[in-house]
Amino acid sequence: MPLLEMKNLTVSFDTAAGPFMAxxxxxxxxxxxxxxxxxxxxxxxxxxxxxxxxxLLPNTATVRADRMAFDGIDLLKLGPSERxxxxxxxxxxxxxxxxxxxxxCFTVGFQIEEVLRFHMGMDRAQRxxxxxxxxxxxxxxxxxxxxxxxxxxxSGGQCxxxxxxxAIACNPKLLIADEPTTALDVTIQKQILDLLVxxxxxxxxxxxxxTHNMGVVAETADRVIVQYKGRKMEEADVLSLFxxxxxxxxxxxxxxxxxxxxxxxxxxxxxxxxxxxxxxxAARSAGGTAT
Amino acid sequence: MSVTVVEGKNIVRDYHVGGGxxxxxxxxxxxxxxxxxxxxxxxxxxxxxxxxxxxxxARIITLVDxxxxxxxxxxxxxxxxxRDGLSKEMRRKVQIVFxxxxxxxxxxxxxxxxxxxxxxxxxxxxxxxxxxxxxxxxKKVGLGPEHYNRYPHMFSGGQRQRIxxxxxxxxxxxxxxxxxPVSALDLSVQAQVLxxxxxxxxxxxxxxxxxxxxxxxxxxxxxxxMVMYFGEAVExxxxxxxxxxxxxxxxxxxxxxxxxxxxxxxxARLAKKKAA
Numbered sequence: 001m002p003l004l005e006m007k008n009l010t011v012s013f014d015t016a017a018g019p020f021m022a023x024x025x026x027x028x029x030x031x032x033x034x035x036x037x038x039x040x041x042x043x044x045x046x047x048x049x050x051x052x053x054x055x056l057l058p059n060t061a062t063v064r065a066d067r068m069a070f071d072g073i074d075l076l077k078l079g080p081s082e083r084x085x086x087x088x089x090x091x092x093x094x095x096x097x098x099x100x101x102x103x104x105c106f107t108v109g110f111q112i113e114e115v116l117r118f119h120m121g122m123d124r125a126q127r128x129x130x131x132x133x134x135x136x137x138x139x140x141x142x143x144x145x146x147x148x149x150x151x152x153x154x155s156g157g158q159c160x161x162x163x164x165x166x167a168i169a170c171n172p173k174l175l176i177a178d179e180p181t182t183a184l185d186v187t188i189q190k191q192i193l194d195l196l197v198x199x200x201x202x203x204x205x206x207x208x209x210x211t212h213n214m215g216v217v218a219e220t221a222d223r224v225i226v227q228y229k230g231r232k233m234e235e236a237d238v239l240s241l242f243x244x245x246x247x248x249x250x251x252x253x254x255x256x257x258x259x260x261x262x263x264x265x266x267x268x269x270x271x272x273x274x275x276x277x278x279x280x281x282a283a284r285s286a287g288g289t290a291t
Numbered sequence: 292m293s294v295t296v297v298e299g300k301n302i303v304r305d306y307h308v309g310g311g312x313x314x315x316x317x318x319x320x321x322x323x324x325x326x327x328x329x330x331x332x333x334x335x336x337x338x339x340x341x342x343x344x345x346x347x348x349a350r351i352i353t354l355v356d357x358x359x360x361x362x363x364x365x366x367x368x369x370x371x372x373x374r375d376g377l378s379k380e381m382r383r384k385v386q387i388v389f390x391x392x393x394x395x396x397x398x399x400x401x402x403x404x405x406x407x408x409x410x411x412x413x414x415x416x417x418x419x420x421x422x423x424x425x426x427x428x429x430k431k432v433g434l435g436p437e438h439y440n441r442y443p444h445m446f447s448g449g450q451r452q453r454i455x456x457x458x459x460x461x462x463x464x465x466x467x468x469x470x471x472p473v474s475a476l477d478l479s480v481q482a483q484v485l486x487x488x489x490x491x492x493x494x495x496x497x498x499x500x501x502x503x504x505x506x507x508x509x510x511x512x513x514x515x516x517m518v519m520y521f522g523e524a525v526e527x528x529x530x531x532x533x534x535x536x537x538x539x540x541x542x543x544x545x546x547x548x549x550x551x552x553x554x555x556x557x558x559a560r561l562a563k564k565k566a567a
Contacts, residue, residue, distance in 0.1 A: 186505065187544060190548035212477050253479065254552075256479050258508050265489070
């Protein structure tokens with residue numbers, strides 16, 4: 001049984017100019033212990049689809065789906081209070097801007113313990129012990145000291161580690177990472193990706209990695225969904241996606257990678273989307289093997 | 292013969308962090324003696340992680356901050372803004388494009404005014420001339436005359452970065468400092484902006500100092516590469532030299548950290564995962 005299963009998910013926003021369809025009929029499923037990457041540029045609806053799973057969309061959004069089930073529970077039929085019991089405990093999410101998603105008014109220790117108090121009902125001593133354990137797990141030195149730090153006293157990479165600690169505090173079955181490394185340097189990005197994939201393997205979580213970085217996909221994913229303007233363009237396992245992309249859009253994305261540049265110009269997505277040129281595909285495979 | 296547009300000799304920049312009641316003041320050495328030179332029409336890329344001093348160096352080259360010691364030459368002339376201040380002519384020669392196109396445009400200023408402002412401040416041109424030049428520049432960066440009266444919020448990230456580039460080019464600078472110009476952009480938009488930068492460089496013989504932490508972008512755009520680590524230039528050479536044979540261990544760490552998107556490395560990763 002898949003961990004998360006969505007059929008024909010549609011999300012529309014009410015705007016002054018009528019409804020805007022952010023996600024248009026996406027099917028998606030994640031197996032336990034699987035790393036699924038969702039790729040697309042901004043506005044492709046990749047974050048919105050995941051926020052719909054979490055129930056975090058604003059009131060102006062309308063979510064429709066033929067089926068949306070997590071671990072056999074139908075999420076569409078759940079009331080808000082039942083849903084809150086699942087979200088943050090069994091499904092948790094890491095956001096793009098770590099510094100912006102932590103509350104600046106509370107210590108990171110408080111913010112980690114908050115989840116444990118709400119979902120696990122632990123007492124003060126248990127919470128503190130677990131928080132220290134979590135800080136060690138995500139690789140923050142001096143956990144006892146750092147629990148009393150405020151987010152502004154930590155670097156971006158450390159804040160992202162705290163976010164991960166909060167997300168995995170209750171041993172979730174599914175972890176959704178929304179562009180977890182976009183705001184970070186390459187060296188820190190590598191550390192955070194290794195940490196995420198390591199934790200995923202250690203605890204057997206399902207992991208959904210939302211990103212626009214093809215490099216991140218290549219380094220982490222088992223299976224990939226490519227999304228464009230709210231629609232699914234392609235779904236494939238990671239190797240066949242890079243070896244033989246089927247949709248023009250995926251080919252365009254791959255050829256826009258600077259390392260695949262041939263000659264002086266980078267092919268852009270709009271160059272290719274409407275006129276698939278075989279020469280470009282050939283150029284890409286030549287450039288790809290050269291690196 | 293190639294002309295050197297910008298040259299730095301042993302540039303040092305210290306910041307004094309004031310002490311409080313219980314803390315003594317201390318000195319942060321942001322840039323510790325960096326030397327470089329860039330020829331006309333070439334691109335120097337400065338690579339490093341956050342806090343390594345690359346943006347401080349950019350501020351010195353853009354003549355925003357003076358260097359604590361060391362010499363900076365622009366178009367062969369020695370510039371010392373701490374002693375002599377900054378002439379209008381110097382100000383025209385160097386321009387900068389910032390990382391975040393959302394933060395670097397005034398939300399209450401129309402695009403036409405954004406582009407006209409450098410001319411208004413630095414030249415005696417009339418309103419009509421400014422308008423014509425702004426229109427021409429909009430076309431150069433791939434926007435249209437219909438965008439002249441719009442506000443920044445009406446544009447996407449890539450379009451805003453085009454506007455920021457257009458603004459930087461209004462005064463015909465000889466040197467353009469690009470502080471992570473594409474790291475806030477999507478892959479496909481990033482490709483468009485990089486193409487635009489390459490086209491403009493060919494057309495105007497521009498010299499770029501390109502600051503980035505993305506090695507794949509650097510490899511695409513740079514002629515020379517400088518790798519900075521804790522305020523020092525640990526590696527400096529032509530692109531091919533640096534990429535083919537990185538000498539310093541930090542450069543090698545950087546290369547190892549860059550995600551690779553080719554089929555062979557995916558195969559290797561999957562095989563490793565299966566074995567584990």
